[in-house]
């Protein structure tokens with residue numbers, strides 16, 4: 261398994277570019293299942309989760325070509341004939357977002373067999389709200405042997421009120437409703453920019469949708485959707501990660517290719533900690549020359565402070581003067597990074613959903629273990645300011661959602677390199 265070796269102490273200086281949003285690309289790729297015509301997506305990040313999704317759709321009979329070379333961030337998906345509308349446990353267990361194929365498959369093929377995702381490092385991650393929503397649209401659902409089977413001659417529009425705000429639940433049912441008969445009204449929807457980006461693609465494909473990005477979405481079902489071309493929005497969490505890196509290392513970093521409109525909660529919070537930033541329409545310049553001050557956060561659904569930036573923010577608070585209280589409201593087990601930060605010298609106490617961080621504590625490099633995607637990012641950030649060398653194991657977690665993060669960080673002065681698995685050399689074959 262690959263590792264990162266990072267030597268801390270360098271301020272990040274210069275320009276770093278943000279890629280396409282993984283969490284918009286995943287539902288947009290799933291949306292291609294809704295039509296037998298090609299869907300072309302631009303600004304697709306080259307990360308593991310996209311590769312997993314490619315495998316998932318290919319296994320169903322779709323043709324998914326990922327562009328390389330100049331067109332390397334483009335994918336063309338053709339779902340002319342879907343031989344088996346299934347998502348196997350082997351793939352779903354590696355990526356929970358595979359459940360995003362459930363709604364599109366039932367809507368397009370009249371049936372779907374998708375492995376239940378099971379839990380993951382950050383929580384139980386149930387999909388009961390996806391299932392309840394599909395039942396509201398007339399799908400017949402059975403669950404056995406770890407799979408959920410859904411079927412419907414044709415889904416019927418209806419009223420859905422989500423008990424809890426769910427991002428992929430909103431996306432799954434939004435896609436299902438586009439081909440249902442009649443109108444669907446969904447309330448208490450997720451308002452994340454990624455939901456809106458998916459709706460924009462679906463509208464280009466001929467769907468009739470109003471209100472995406474707000475908590476009430478109306479969909480008028482149509483009989484057929486056609487192909488389309490769409491560019492994925494920038495990744496606001498990758499942008500947040502780099503902005504925090506610039507602040508934490510006391511650098512002067514220009515984060516380009518992002519959308520500051522999607523970063524309001526983070527930018528307001530960073531102001532509170534004394535970090536100066538300057539925004540343009542597609543960039544955020546962060547200047548970390550002020551000493552950092554403690555500031556509390558509570559993670560909330562969008563537009564609140566994003567749970568996906570909580571771990572990265574925790575790394576920042578270890579270097580802020582004072583006590584910061586971090587409340588994680590979305591997932592029940594999303595403090596795995598805390599113990600690794602403590603091993604590097606941070607002062608963090610976990611009390612249920614709250615982490616109490618007392619700073620400023622000098623960090624020292626150590627051998628640490630990545631546990632999930634955003635926890636890994638948090639360890640990279642801590643290593644950038646730690647004294648000495650940090651070795652982060654299991655960086656495949658970070659490869660799920662960050663494209664070439666070590667090259668991007670090296671490009672702005674970080675001392676980071678990837679060491680692959682030193683495989684035993686194959687014995688020379690005797691001639």
Ligand code: EPZ
Nearest residue numbers: 283357385386387388389390425426427428568590591633
């Ligand atoms: C999406 O996950 C993101 N993933 C996550 O990003 C992100 O952390 C999360 O939204 C919250 O913003 C993708 O978009 C692919 P939820 P999702 O359904 O949709 C509970 C990353 O790091 N819930 O909004 O799975 C659930 O347990 C990943 O990129 C139910 O109870 O999250 C959680 O407590 C990690 N029943 C809360 O709702 C359901 O049927 C929010 O989950 C569904 C969810």
